[in-house]
Amino acid sequence: MFRLLNSTNQQLLTILELISENKRWYTTKEIGLHINVTERTAQRYIHQIRDLTVAFNDYSTKNVMIYFEKYRGIYLESDSGYIELKNYIFEQDETIQLLKHLIVEDGVIIDQYVVDRYISVNSVKSSLKKIKVLFELYDLTLSRQTYAIIGNEKQIRLIIYIMMWTLYKGMKWPFETINEHIMYQTVDLFSETNHLTFSVIQRKQLAYVLSTNLIRLRKKHFIEMEEDWRNYVNMDVLLEKLSFLKNLMQEFNIYSESEVYFYAVVSQIKTKFYESSIFKDEILSYHKRQQSDVYLATQEFMELFQKTFGKIPTDLLDRFFITSFCAHMFSRLFKRVHVDVDGHYVINELNDRYPVLKRKMLEMIHQLYKDTGNDLFLMEDFLLQKYILLFSSVKPLTYYEAEITIYLDTDLPYFVIRDIEERIRHRYKYDYHIVFKTLNETKRIDLVLTNIPNTLEEMNRYSPHVQLFDYPIKERDLIDIGKKLQLLVQEKSEMIQL
Numbered sequence: 001m002f003r004l005l006n007s008t009n010q011q012l013l014t015i016l017e018l019i020s021e022n023k024r025w026y027t028t029k030e031i032g033l034h035i036n037v038t039e040r041t042a043q044r045y046i047h048q049i050r051d052l053t054v055a056f057n058d059y060s061t062k063n064v065m066i067y068f069e070k071y072r073g074i075y076l077e078s079d080s081g082y083i084e085l086k087n088y089i090f091e092q093d094e095t096i097q098l099l100k101h102l103i104v105e106d107g108v109i110i111d112q113y114v115v116d117r118y119i120s121v122n123s124v125k126s127s128l129k130k131i132k133v134l135f136e137l138y139d140l141t142l143s144r145q146t147y148a149i150i151g152n153e154k155q156i157r158l159i160i161y162i163m164m165w166t167l168y169k170g171m172k173w174p175f176e177t178i179n180e181h182i183m184y185q186t187v188d189l190f191s192e193t194n195h196l197t198f199s200v201i202q203r204k205q206l207a208y209v210l211s212t213n214l215i216r217l218r219k220k221h222f223i224e225m226e227e228d229w230r231n232y233v234n235m236d237v238l239l240e241k242l243s244f245l246k247n248l249m250q251e252f253n254i255y256s257e258s259e260v261y262f263y264a265v266v267s268q269i270k271t272k273f274y275e276s277s278i279f280k281d282e283i284l285s286y287h288k289r290q291q292s293d294v295y296l297a298t299q300e301f302m303e304l305f306q307k308t309f310g311k312i313p314t315d316l317l318d319r320f321f322i323t324s325f326c327a328h329m330f331s332r333l334f335k336r337v338h339v340d341v342d343g344h345y346v347i348n349e350l351n352d353r354y355p356v357l358k359r360k361m362l363e364m365i366h367q368l369y370k371d372t373g374n375d376l377f378l379m380e381d382f383l384l385q386k387y388i389l390l391f392s393s394v395k396p397l398t399y400y401e402a403e404i405t406i407y408l409d410t411d412l413p414y415f416v417i418r419d420i421e422e423r424i425r426h427r428y429k430y431d432y433h434i435v436f437k438t439l440n441e442t443k444r445i446d447l448v449l450t451n452i453p454n455t456l457e458e459m460n461r462y463s464p465h466v467q468l469f470d471y472p473i474k475e476r477d478l479i480d481i482g483k484k485l486q487l488l489v490q491e492k493s494e495m496i497q498l
Contacts, residue, residue, distance in 0.1 A: 001166055004095045004130050011035050011045055012052070012089055019076040027073035046074050056088045090167055094119060095127035100167075100174065102131065103160050106219040107148030135159070138336055153216065153223050154262060158334055158341070161212040170204030175211040177218075183207040186248060194276035202272060209266075214252060217259065225258035231292040232329075233264040238282060269330045269341055274322045284325075294332050297374050298325045304371075305387070308364050312394060320390055327386040331379035338381045353431050354388070355493040356400040361387050398433040402492040404485060405437045407445045411452060412471060420449075420473055427478055432485045446488050449481065 002010065018034050019026050032042035046068055053066045062081040068074050076082060090096050097117075101108055108128075114121050132142050138159050140151035149156050164174055173180045187206045191198050198206070254260060267273055274280040287295035301324050306312055312320050330341065361384055369377035377383065388397065406424070408417050421436045428434060437445060448466045467484050469477040 001090070001096075001134075001163065004099065004127075004134060005090070005093045006095065008045075008048070009089055009093050011037075012049055013086055015042075015045055015049060015074075016076075016082060016086055016089075019074055020078075020082050023075075023077070025069075025072045025075045030073065049074070052089060052092075053085060056085050059088065060084055084171060087168065087171060094123060095130055096167065098124065098127045099131055099163065102142070102147060102149065103164065104175070104177065104215060106221075107143065107146035109146065152335075153221055154266075155334055155337075156221070157212055157216055157223075158337065160216070161209055162339065162341070164212065165205065165208050170201060170208070175208075175215065178211045178214055180207070182251070183210055186210060186251065194273070194279050196273065196276050198272075210248075213263070217252070217254070222256055223258045223262040225261060228293065228332075229261045229265050231290040232268065232283075232287060232294065233261055234282070234286045235261065235264065237286075238264055265329070265333065269326050269333070271322055271326050274326075280322075287325075293374055294325065294328045294376070297328045297368070297372060297376060300368055300372055301328070301387075304364055304368060305390075308360065309391060310394065316393060319393075323386065323390060327383060328376055331376035331383060335379070337379075340382075340385075353489065354397050354401060355489070356402070357388065357391070357397060358384065360400060361391070396433075397430060401433045401489065403433050403435045404446045404488050404492075405435050405444065406447045406449060407437055407439060409448050409450045409452070410471075416471075423473065424449075424478070424481060428482060428485060431482075432489060434485070447481075447484055 002013070005013070014035050015031055018031065028039045028042050028046065031046065032039045035042065035045075037045075050066055050068060053064050057063045060081070062084055063078075064081040064085045065077040066074060067077065078085075094117075098108065098113075101113070108124075110121060110124050110128075114124055128142065128147060135141055135149065135151075138151075138155060140149055140156060140159060142148065143150050149160075168174050184203065184207055187198070187203050187210070190196075190206070191203075248254065248263065249260060254263075267279075268283055274283075284295075298321060302312070302317075302321060305320075330337075362380060365377055365380045365383055365387070368374075391397070406421075408420065410417060412420075425434055425436075439445070446465055449469060450466065451469055451471045453468060465484060465488065467481055469481070
């Protein structure tokens with residue numbers, strides 16, 4: 001979504017991200033270096049942020065205070081309002097406004113659009129080009145004449161929901177043609193029927209999901225029925241047990257069989273719903289009776305995971321099965337989607353932080369596809385994230401990664417050294433497999449930490465990796481140590497591959 005923005009808005013958001021990291025003054029020079037522009041250009045961006053903030057404060061109930069002084073730079077004073085300011089910048093962007101129009105109005109007539117918005121034809125065409133590139137990532141495109149979204153309808157609905165949720169995150173109701181009150185009433189009925197308790201955010205998400213489906217349905221874009229869905233849903237029984245579905249059909253005049261099946265099938269990708277014993281028992285028992293491909297894929301995964309990585313604790317078996325079952329259902333329904341249903345890319349930097357674990361996971365996914373021939377295992381980037389999260393519940397993510405041996409060569413007392421070790425270990429325990437050693441314990445030490453500058457001159461005694469720190473150890477030192485650890489992991493990963 002960030003890539004859709006014009007270059008100015010991208011720079012403004014990058015500056016906002018920077019100045020929100022710490023409550024301090026950021027100089028114009030520092031900002032210029034961060035976004036790779038001259039100080040004069042950085043100053044112009046700062047003035048634009050101030051003007052936007054004034055407009056935002058008039059529009060919003062939350063005030064964002066941004067101060068600027070010539071020699072001190074810029075200072076952001078806000079706990080959370082700046083997040084809404086970021087969304088405000090997104091909303092004001094021409095391409096984002098056009099994207100929302102495409103979604104809600106089912107296409108655009110360029111000549112009419114430019115007249116209504118007082119913008120140039122070239123500007124609209126440039127925005128459409130960027131939007132088309134984004135949609136193509138998900139096997140979708142835009143029609144040549146009306147620029148309506150074209151592709152698999154279920155895929156379109158997922159991407160629309162993710163985009164709308166990413167843009168607004170429930171902070172406002174973006175569906176002007178849909179009655180917000182009725183949507184929330186429908187969600188509340190679903191929660192009451194299934195004895196589920198939804199948080200404020202979960203309630204908003206479901207209202208967004210329902211609205212996305214209704215927008216498409218009203219424009220007469222129907223879901224295409226897939227025969228496998230009959231193995232996933234016993235519709236007669238489900239309609240009897242879940243009065244929510246009957247009410248939904250009556251309230252919104254949903255008469256298409258495929259449409260109702262789609263609602264029932266999509267509901268199976270959210271782990272939250274399985275907290276309802278009615279929902280869980282009916283869905284899983286039916287899948288088991290039918291020996292559905294999703295159910296069999298989940299059984300195969302459970303078995304191979306335990307063969308590959310070790311036994312799953314008994315108290316986690318149920319959670320493991322449901323989480324992987326939902327991931328497999330998602331992979332069965334949608335293609336080429338790397339984020340989860342709410343638009344999150346769960347784990348970043350897999351290549352840098354956990355290369356060995358990633359390789360083992362991919363080998364397991366490839367084996368699952370080879371054993372089952374089930375296409376859902378081709379969604380490996382999505383499944384990789386879900387499987388690694390499951391792995392993290394039974395073993396540290398660093399379990400298979402190469403050890404990084406560290407030795408503290410200092411003049412500090414024993415208990416001070418132990419305290420420093422503990423601070424480093426706690427700071428990076430989720431990122432690196434760190435082991436502290438003495439000189440007698442190993443022939444090779446990967447990283448020597450020292451507070452004595454002369455040690456740098458004798459670095460070849462131990463290792464080509466030495467990091468000087470100042471006592472007491474500071475945040476800056478811990479960040480520098482983290483950079484060294486990152487380099488060491490990459491080095492060891494390259495050696496393993498060779």
